[in-house]
Amino acid sequence: MKLTCSRSLLASALQIVSGAVPTRSPKEILKNIKLSLGDGKATLLGTDQEVGIRYELLDIETDSVGDVLLPYQRITAILREVQDDEVTLEVNEQALWVRAGQSEFRLSVEDPVEFPDVATFEDESYFVVPGRALKTGIQRTIFATDVESTRYALGGVLLEIDGDKLTLAATDSRRLAVYQTHCSTQGAVSEEVSQPVVPAKAMSLIDKSIHDDEQEIKIAIHQNDILVQTGLSTIYARLVEGRFPRYQDVIPNEFHQKIEMVTSPFLSAVRQAMIVTNDESRGVDFNFESGTLTLTSVGQDVGSSKIQLPISYEGDQIVITFDPRFVQEFLRVLDAASPLSLNLVDGNSAAVFKTDESYTYVVMPLSRDD
Amino acid sequence: MILHVDMDAFYASVEERENPTLKNRPLIVGGTRTGRGVVAAANYAAREFGIHSAMPARRAFQLCPSLISIRPRMEIYSSVSREIQQIMFRFTPEVEPLSLDEAFLDVRGCTHLFGPPIEIARKLKETILSETELVASVGVAPNKFLAKIASDLDKPDGLVFVDSSSVREFLDPLPVGRIWGVGRSTQSVLSQHGVATIGDLRNLSRPALTSIFGSYGDRFYQLARGIDERRVIPDRQAQSISHERTFVEDMSDVELIECWALELTDQVSRRLRRNKLRGKTVSLKIRFSDFQTLIRSHTVDRPTDCTQTIWKITQDLIRQATKGQPRPVRLIGVGVGHLARPQKVQQTLFEDEPTDVRSEVLDDVRDRIQDRFGTQSLGRASGLLHNISDRRSQPGGE
Numbered sequence: 001m002k003l004t005c006s007r008s009l010l011a012s013a014l015q016i017v018s019g020a021v022p023t024r025s026p027k028e029i030l031k032n033i034k035l036s037l038g039d040g041k042a043t044l045l046g047t048d049q050e051v052g053i054r055y056e057l058l059d060i061e062t063d064s065v066g067d068v069l070l071p072y073q074r075i076t077a078i079l080r081e082v083q084d085d086e087v088t089l090e091v092n093e094q095a096l097w098v099r100a101g102q103s104e105f106r107l108s109v110e111d112p113v114e115f116p117d118v119a120t121f122e123d124e125s126y127f128v129v130p131g132r133a134l135k136t137g138i139q140r141t142i143f144a145t146d147v148e149s150t151r152y153a154l155g156g157v158l159l160e161i162d163g164d165k166l167t168l169a170a171t172d173s174r175r176l177a178v179y180q181t182h183c184s185t186q187g188a189v190s191e192e193v194s195q196p197v198v199p200a201k202a203m204s205l206i207d208k209s210i211h212d213d214e215q216e217i218k219i220a221i222h223q224n225d226i227l228v229q230t231g232l233s234t235i236y237a238r239l240v241e242g243r244f245p246r247y248q249d250v251i252p253n254e255f256h257q258k259i260e261m262v263t264s265p266f267l268s269a270v271r272q273a274m275i276v277t278n279d280e281s282r283g284v285d286f287n288f289e290s291g292t293l294t295l296t297s298v299g300q301d302v303g304s305s306k307i308q309l310p311i312s313y314e315g316d317q318i319v320i321t322f323d324p325r326f327v328q329e330f331l332r333v334l335d336a337a338s339p340l341s342l343n344l345v346d347g348n349s350a351a352v353f354k355t356d357e358s359y360t361y362v363v364m365p366l367s368r369d370d
Numbered sequence: 371m372i373l374h375v376d377m378d379a380f381y382a383s384v385e386e387r388e389n390p391t392l393k394n395r396p397l398i399v400g401g402t403r404t405g406r407g408v409v410a411a412a413n414y415a416a417r418e419f420g421i422h423s424a425m426p427a428r429r430a431f432q433l434c435p436s437l438i439s440i441r442p443r444m445e446i447y448s449s450v451s452r453e454i455q456q457i458m459f460r461f462t463p464e465v466e467p468l469s470l471d472e473a474f475l476d477v478r479g480c481t482h483l484f485g486p487p488i489e490i491a492r493k494l495k496e497t498i499l500s501e502t503e504l505v506a507s508v509g510v511a512p513n514k515f516l517a518k519i520a521s522d523l524d525k526p527d528g529l530v531f532v533d534s535s536s537v538r539e540f541l542d543p544l545p546v547g548r549i550w551g552v553g554r555s556t557q558s559v560l561s562q563h564g565v566a567t568i569g570d571l572r573n574l575s576r577p578a579l580t581s582i583f584g585s586y587g588d589r590f591y592q593l594a595r596g597i598d599e600r601r602v603i604p605d606r607q608a609q610s611i612s613h614e615r616t617f618v619e620d621m622s623d624v625e626l627i628e629c630w631a632l633e634l635t636d637q638v639s640r641r642l643r644r645n646k647l648r649g650k651t652v653s654l655k656i657r658f659s660d661f662q663t664l665i666r667s668h669t670v671d672r673p674t675d676c677t678q679t680i681w682k683i684t685q686d687l688i689r690q691a692t693k694g695q696p697r698p699v700r701l702i703g704v705g706v707g708h709l710a711r712p713q714k715v716q717q718t719l720f721e722d723e724p725t726d727v728r729s730e731v732l733d734d735v736r737d738r739i740q741d742r743f744g745t746q747s748l749g750r751a752s753g754l755l756h757n758i759s760d761r762r763s764q765p766g767g768e
Contacts, residue, residue, distance in 0.1 A: 152720070173718045250719040283714045300710075321714055350719065366714035 001037055001066035002090040005057065007100065010087060011079040013044055013057055014072070016233070019205045020046035020053045021072050032069035034115045035089070037062050045118050046072075047236075051202045052118035054234040055209070067112035068096055078105055119236045121229040123220035125187030129166060131215035131230070133181040137168040138207040140179045140359055143329045145200040146172030153242035156197040159219070159226075169247050170200075175326045176247055176362040186218070196221050197244050202228075202237035209233035251362055252350050255343040259288055259313045263338050266293075267331035269309045273297050274324045276305040283321040283366040288344075290314050297324070320347045321366040327353075330361045371487035372602060373475040374509040374517035375458070375494065378526035380471035382413035384450055385440050387503045397438045401427025410442050414526060445742045447471075450502060457497050461490055466602045474514055476602035488531050495529060512537070515598035519548050537596035542569030549593055551616050551701070568594055583661040605645045612653070612705025613637045620659045620698035627699055628688060629752045634704040635684050636750070639677040643737060647709045648673035652680050654687040655703035658695070666691050673710050677736075678729040680706060 017033050025031065025048060034045040042057040068091045075098070079087065084101035091097070091109070098105040138157065147155040149172070160167040166183040169176065209230045210217065218229040228235045273284045273295040287294040293311045298304040330353055334340065343352040353361040377383070381399040386392045396419060400410030409430050412421045419434040431437055451470040458465045461484055464476035477490050484490045491508040498506050507528035509520025516537065520530035532540045546552050546560055546568055559582065565571050572594040579587030592598070605611070613634045621627055631654070642649060653667035666687045674680060684704055692699070739748045 171719065173720050174716055176719055245720045247719075323716060348717070362719065364717040364719055366716050 001064035001068065002088065003035070003037060003042060003060070003062050003064060004086060004088045005042070005060055007079055007082065007085055007087045009057065009059070011076070013055055014070075014076055014079070016205070016208050017044045017046040017053050017055050018072055018076070019201070019208060020048060020051050022048035029069070029110055029114050030116075031072060032110060032115065033072050033075070034067060034069055034112055036067045037064045038066075045115070047116055047118050048201075049116055050238045051199055051205065052116075052236045053205050053209070054118045054120065054236075056232050058232065066091065067115075069110050069112050069115055070096070071107055071109065074105075074107055078103075118234070119227060121218065121220065121227050121234045123187075123218075123227060125185075125189045126218045126220040127161060127166070127183045127185055127189060129181065129183045129217045129219060130213075131210045131217055132213035133166075134217050135207055135210045135213070137166075137179040137181055138203050140333050141168045141170040141177040142200055142203050142207070143333070144170040144172055144175055144177040144361075147200060149173070152245050153197045153240040154244070156199040156240040157203045158195060158197050158244045158247070159221075160193065160195050161221075162193045169244070171245070171247060173245075174323070174364050175330075176250065177330070178247065178251070178360045178362075180358045183219075194221050195244060196226055197240040197242075198226055199237050199240055202226075202235055205233075205235050206230060209235065250350060251360060252343075252345055252352060255345055255352070257288070257313075257315050257318055257344045259293075259311060259315075259342045259344070261293075261311055261340055261342065263331055263334045263340060264336040265309055266340075267328065267336075269293070269295055269307045270324050270328050270331060272307045273305060274328065276303050277324065278302050282323050282325075284324040285319055285321050287317070287319045288313055288315075289317045295324075318344055318347060320344060320351060322351070322363055323366065326363045330363075371477055371481075371510055371512060372514055372517040373477055373487065373491055373494070374511075374514070374521040375473050375475065376507050376509075376521045376525070377454070377471035378505045378507055379411055379413045379417075380451075380504070381411035381442060381447055382416070383504050384447055385443075386413060388446070392438065395438060396421070396434050396436065397440065398427065398430055399440050400442050401430065402439055403427070403431045403437075442743075442747075444740065444747070448741065450504070453502055454498055454504070454506075457501060458494065460497075461494060464602050464604060466604055474517065474602045488529075491529055491531075495527075513596070513598040514600050514602070515550070515593055516540070516596055518550065519544065522548075538572075541594070541596050542567060542572065544568045546571055549590075553616055553618060555618075555620065555700070584663070586657070586661040586663060605641075605647075608647075608709060610649070610651075610653070610705050610707030610709060611638055611641050611645075611647070612655075612703055613641075614655060614701060614703030616657075616701045617699070620700045622698040624688070624692055626756055627692065627702060628685060629750075629756045631684055631688055631702055631704055632681060632750060633753055634702065635681045636677060638704050638706055639675055639680050639733070640737060640740070642675040642706060642709075643733065645711075647711055648675045649706035649710075650674075650708035651706065652683040652687070653705045653707060654684055654691060655701070655705070656688075656691050656699055657701035658697040659700050660697060661700070662697075663701075664691050667707070669708065673708070675733075676729050677733050680704075 014033060022030050030048055036043045042060045042062060044055045046053050078098055082100040082103050087100040089098055096107045096109045141157050145154060145156060149155060154171055158169040164182050164184060166181050168179045206228050215231050220227045225238050276299045277297050278299045281298060281300045284295050284297040291310060293309045295307045334355060338355055340353055340355045348367060351363050351365060382397050385399060394415055396416035397413045398409045398416055401407035407427045409421060409423050409425045409427055411423050416437060421430045421433055447470055455467060458473060458475055462475055462477055462480045466474040477487050487510050491510045495506050495508055498504060505527050507521045507525045509517040509530050511517040511520050511532035512534045516532045520532050523530045544567060546565060547557055571590060576591045579591050583590060615630055615634060650673045651667050651669040653665055655665050657663040668683050668687060736748060
């Protein structure tokens with residue numbers, strides 16, 4: 001079999017598929033990406049058997065048929081180093097030949113028959129979400145997941161579908177990110193509210209494989225797994241087992257203070273305040289006073305810092321201590337110019353950041369003794 | 371200069387103070403005529419009968435039938451102990467408490483305020499006596515090792531000063547048993563080499579000592595010369611908190627070793643909580659009969675003060691260290707390091723892991739019971755089964 005294609009196209013496709021390739025695995029074969037040629041199409045497959053992706057290469061002309069396992073690390077290194085626009089992959093004599101310009105590589109390959117398959121999207125009943133909404137929702141929740149959790153299923157993003165409402169939620173039990181959007185249905189999907197938790201790794205793959213904001217993304221939810229089609233890619237994931245906590249219960253509804261701010265200057269101040277913190281003393285005091293926000297941090301054996309920021313706030317003084325990483329991770333996914341509000345009960349209760357009705361971010365403070 | 375302050379017959383003296391009719395009558399704290407308990411403390415009148423702490427109570431009553439026995443009232447002892455510590459803090463912040471009735475003080479920084487070390491020791495003794503009616507023995511010496519020996523030499527009401535120029539004259543005539551960690555079995559090994567006094571020990575060459583005791587031979591070499599580099603470390607700035615225990619007889623039974631380690635873990639984690647400290651690194655020290663010493667440690671992500679969490683790690687370390695190990699164990703130590711005082715704690719959105727909460731509540735209840743009724747008041751079944759008492763472990767803090 002033989003395939004000639006654009007180097008940058010192949011490189012970026014491999015880059016996306018590599019999101020499913022395990023860095024450590026007892027099964028050596030999974031460290032490959034499978035390339036299948038047939039029907040004039042080229043498809044890349046990567047999987048760790050929990051999460052898998054099937055990615056179709058565009059603008060390929062080939063009349064070859066066959067499968068080959070591409071050793072991922074070496075192939076990407078080659079595509080990175082060679083300078084030519086076109087590369088040719090050819091399999092013969094039980095080896096893979098990679099040629100580009102004046103360079104030629106011969107790589108030993110494993111038997112493609114051994115490589116586990118990744119399901120194709122065959123469902124006729126599924127949910128449909130606009131690409132832009134899903135991409136935004138993933139980016140605004142995925143950072144709050146906690147793959148270490150043993151008590152709850154926090155290693156992924158909850159996709160809660162209730163009628164035409166789609167809610168994405170993720171938490172590591174110290175902060176919670178909730179994003180709401182709409183979806184439509186195709187075929188006869190179940191009326192029951194479904195609550196699958198999709199592994200963070202799969203959500204990241206979905207995010208990366210959405211190229212087109214206008215694209216309609218198809219989501220088919222099964223008992224134990226999920227299939228998502230994003231145009232060129234089909235992503236398969238086994239659902240995270242266990243229960244996602246009742247996140248609605250921990251979002252406060254009534255607040256004493258509401259502080260309006262703009263993302264970019266606030267993020268800059270938080271990043272400055274993070275400089276003088278360390279593992280032992282991570283907390284930064286956020287002191288809101290009329291007209292001014294003062295961030296102070298003291299890092300044991302490091303030093304201290306004080307950063308001030310003018311704000312349009314005229315209420316009573318309130319001080320709350322946050323792990324600044326949690327605030328920074330939230331601000332980072334917002335547009336620099338977008339407004340946000342911080343809603344506070346007191347210095348020891350959950351704080352709620354809101355950008356608009358669709359995005360809510362809850363952070364628990366560090367406890368204050370005074 | 372370092373001061374070692376050791377309260378004379380502390381528990382018993384507190385009881386005498388609280389009830390003057392007990393004065394000059396033989397008295398023990400802990401243990402009853404018929405029970406199986408051990409003597410936690412004996413006053414000097416009782417000691418004249420040969421009664422000493424850690425002796426089975428039944429034996430004490432055989433030695434002195436008119437003996438009076440009192441249930442330990444730890445709440446009072448620890449409050450008096452805090453009073454005494456407050457007195458020490460008036461002289462220097464460099465106070466390292468070893469137990470309720472013992473502490474090291476580094477007075478090098480306060481001589482211009484209170485006079486020479488011997489003068490400070492005298493004033494300290496006077497103040498403790500006038501404010502608490504209790505007698506302290508104090509050793510004044512260039513280091514911890516010497517100060518600890520000195521405080522014990524002239525008890526009760528002792529005040530012994532060891533000048534840096536007379537260390538050799540001070541140490542040489544003393545029996546080797548005065549050295550920390552030299553018990554019956556080490557003494558018998560030493561006597562086979564003709565060593566009875568610290569002076570004899572000093573005459574052994576360094577290679578001779580290392581051939582007998584392994585790497586610990588170096589330590590003996592230094593101690594015999596009165597060299598001890600350990601600093602006084604106040605609890606508040608300790609880098610680690612540890613307790614260790616040298617066994618009277620070397621131990622091969624892993625279950626028994628674990629029982630002791632659990633007792634030490636209890637003490638270490640209690641001390642962490644009392645000082646509001648949490649640590650990330652748990653370390654285990656094991657010295658085998660041939661003096662080879664292993665230190666194994668394990669570091670976790672979140673600092674902890676929870677007995678159960680620390681114990682799980684300790685137990686793993688013990689099992690790794692003793693697996694397939696033919697040599698019996700002579701000393702075991704448990705420590706927690708990478709300490710931090712959590713001023714502010716990250717709160718969580720959902721209820722904590724149920725097991726964590728349970729162990730925390732358990733720790734809290736146990737601390738309160740033991741604060742009130744004494745460490746002997748609540749024990750582990752494993753400890754009772756093997757007659758393990760906590761009075762004899764050595765706290766450390768390097």
